[in-house]
Amino acid sequence: MFVRNLFRLDLKHLILLLAFSTAALTLVNGLFASYQVQRQLLIEQALSSNHAYASKLADVTTHFLLNAQQTLAYNARMLSSKLDSPEARHEVTERLMRQSGSFSSVAIIDPSGRILNISPDTLPVLGEQLTDSSTALALDEQRPMISDPFISPAGNLLVLISHPIFSPAGEYQGYLAGSLYLKERNILSNILGKHFYEDGSYIYVVDQKKRLIYHPKRERVGEQVLVNPVIDAVVAGEQGMSRVINSKGVDMLAGYAPIPAAGWGVVAQRPVKATLTTLNQQMWRVISNTLPVVLVTLILILWLSRLIASPLRKLAESAQSLDHEDTLKRIHSVRSWYFESDSLKQAMLTGVNLVHRQLGRLQDAAARDPLTGLGNRRSLESAIALHHSRNTPFSVLAVDVDHFKAINDTYGHDVGDQVLKALAERMSNCFRKDDLICRAGGEEFIIILPGSSLDSAWVLAERLRQEVETNAIAPLDQLHISIGLAEWPLQADDPYEVLKYADKALYRAKQNGRNRCELHQSE
Incomplete structure (x- = not known):
């Protein structure tokens, strides 16, 4: 020593x-x-x-x-x-x-x-x-x-x-x-x-x-x-x-x-x-x-610079990927031959252990909507990218609460938030474990149904709509939702285009009287 x-x-x-x-x-x-x-x-x-x-x-x-x-x-x-x-x-x-x-x-x-x-x-x-x-x-x-x-x-x-x-x-x-x-x-x-x-x-x-x-x-x-x-x-x-x-x-x-x-x-x-x-x-x-x-x-x-920079460079490279499983192994392998780099190495080893423990919790929190506990835009994009890379067909449901502004104006935003949380729980009970339910913003939700055709997605959408309509959410006497449906890759090569098609179908459901489901019609 x-x-x-x-x-x-x-x-x-x-x-x-x-x-x-x-x-x-x-x-x-x-x-x-x-x-x-x-x-x-x-x-x-x-x-x-x-x-x-x-x-x-x-x-x-x-x-x-x-x-x-x-x-x-x-x-x-x-x-x-x-x-x-x-x-x-x-x-x-x-x-x-x-x-x-x-x-x-x-x-x-x-x-x-x-x-x-x-x-x-x-x-x-x-x-x-x-x-x-x-x-x-x-x-x-x-x-x-x-x-x-x-x-x-x-x-x-x-x-x-x-x-x-x-x-x-x-x-x-x-x-x-x-x-x-x-x-x-x-x-x-x-x-x-x-x-x-x-x-x-x-x-x-x-x-x-x-x-x-x-x-x-x-x-x-x-x-x-x-x-x-x-x-x-x-x-x-x-x-x-x-x-x-x-x-x-x-x-x-x-x-x-x-x-x-x-x-x-x-x-x-x-x-x-x-x-x-x-x-x-x-x-x-x-x-x-x-x-x-x-x-x-x-x-x-050049020789001295490389000699000095080598451990710092390797530690810096490891710092850019602290969430990787092999980061601890790579940090241990760095030859820190002078005092400062060795101190930094020891600090990084301590920090990486903390990061790995916190990262799981942070990643889960970052992918969830804080109000409803559902997925957010980040989780939606990750799911679409995964299905696209695996070439897994999926259907999309764009769900929107009818007259939600009137609910907020009549009962206040606190009641509006309670309605959204209750609706989120009801949707979670209506779908499979592999289905992804995301809050897209405000009173709008996106549901990804991997491996489901439009026909089966329509059945699920109608079941959800009727469930919401027939079971009141306090203090409301009745709550209605409108749903637009589209399917990938049947209706578009780009999976993100299907989100737009489902949104257009939702808009048509709103125009046709609300409290209904509409399919995207391919042109």
Whole structure:
């Protein structure tokens, strides 16, 4: 006995042992927390970096556009007194193409929208009349403009940077324009293309109508992107940074800045996956180095947990079935090797003995109506389930006291209760020992007659009705009952449906004058 008690630990020491074992779990939690912090820092740094990129490129693009407009303004002034000279027009367009390198083409447009000169002169559009909305707007506004993207007569998707030409007398003579072919290499792609990275980062530019006017994938230039909160913000003139799912479903870290001179917006973005790749690789290396220790710790915790929980689990399982006959045997077989579980085991053994003694009395009481001593709904359901499982046919009598409310109103509820108890005793004397009589509620009773056909059930029902009618129950001069009958499985596959059929037959007995029996009529 001494040796047995020596090796029986108390729960406090086991909890301390388990707490030390969870140090490995603390390490895992630390690694996770560290990963989350570093992950958030990387995301914030990437967002900040992309915002800085976008702001810088917006400034560079703005500077380019302003320089281009200034160049066009200078040459427009030079043309103001020489516009009628073909040589002067040719000289200006050629010089702009050769010297600036900013434009894909340079053209001079007269007030009617006709192309007077164009460089390079290989474009087959000289003398053509321009009818697009951008040309019409530039002619109407007569001010420096940067157009929306449109398709030129030569079939190029382009943006037009224009400056009006006025004569020395102030007469409007058309405009001088430099174009950027958006789907071909241009000065804008040269500026922005330097910032494209192989890890999925890239820059794109959108106009006020949310169309891509620059994108590393040229086939996407001209595409309109309607569902993107970053584009919504930048075309509204806002700048900032945001995590966003782009139009292709990729999780991106985007920085954005507007280009006020043109109403455009620059977006620099990098995939979240690419941003976190290095961190993920580092964390996997850390995990792989600590994994052996963690595994040993987890195995130790698992072993200790099972060792501690095993007796408690078995006792808990036994506690869920205290009414079973073999519960005492199963509790005795539990190996309670530490103090607390052994104390619980002894208490359960004592309690189970008490439970078994009380259970019989409780089960009997739970299945009986407290007023009449008859069965209740629980016993009714148990009987139906038993007959159904054994495939035993039965008939059902639904019995109801006629005008019972008048009895209560006239004599009081105490007399009503006495009538019900006397009726219950009379019914018990009229039926067999195997028949089940239940009080369904109020003044209604259900009688289950196993193995009885409707014919034999009818005889018993009539005998009960006449017995109640001819033998008064004090203080009443006379008492009547109505009865509805149905049979299973003759009239229904579901045994519970037969209860409803008997109830319907009872209702019909009430409608037909009370103090009578009625059979359920199958439809």
